[in-house]
Amino acid sequence: MNNIKIIKFRVNRDNYGNLVPIENSVDIPFAIKRIYYIFDVKHNIRRGFHAHKKLTQVLICVRGSVNILVKTPLEEKTILLNNPEKGLLIGPMIWREMFDFSNDAVLVVLASDFYKPSDYIRDYEKYKKIFKAKL
Ligand code: TYD
DSSP states (O other), X not given: OTTEEEEEOOXXXXXXXXXXXXXXXXXXXXXOOEEEXXXXXXXXXXXXXXXXXXXOEEEEEEESOEEEEEEOSSOEEEEEEOOTTEEEEEOTTOEEEEEOOOTXXXXXXXESSOOOGGGEEOOHHHHHHHHHHHO
């Protein structure tokens, strides 16, 4: 699927535990302008329901697990994030929904830009039109 990628981070393992470093443009292909994290999400909650026009993000479930649906008018897949050693890169113009958060899930998101409501497409029909116009 275009604009979707699993990133396997380098892990420093030693007798004291594990450490994952993430450096701008080294471990992920952009400079981080914003970080946010999502936690304490009830199991029956589904959230997201949007695409971004320009934003690229990397989602890392640093504790627990969560399912991420990524979808375009052409294809869709569900990716289980349950490993702090892996990130899911989601580029522009991908519809996403997040669901089945475990009680302990902490989803950290690294973003390529500041929070800009104008970059969101929250209506799936509108998203489909914009996506198809770009084909
Ligand atoms: P929302 O976009 O609804 O989250 P999700 O896509 O995961 O369902 O964001 C929830 C609230 O947080 C909403 O009021 C907007 C706010 N928010 C910020 O203030 N800054 C941010 O960087 C993000 C992602 C959300």
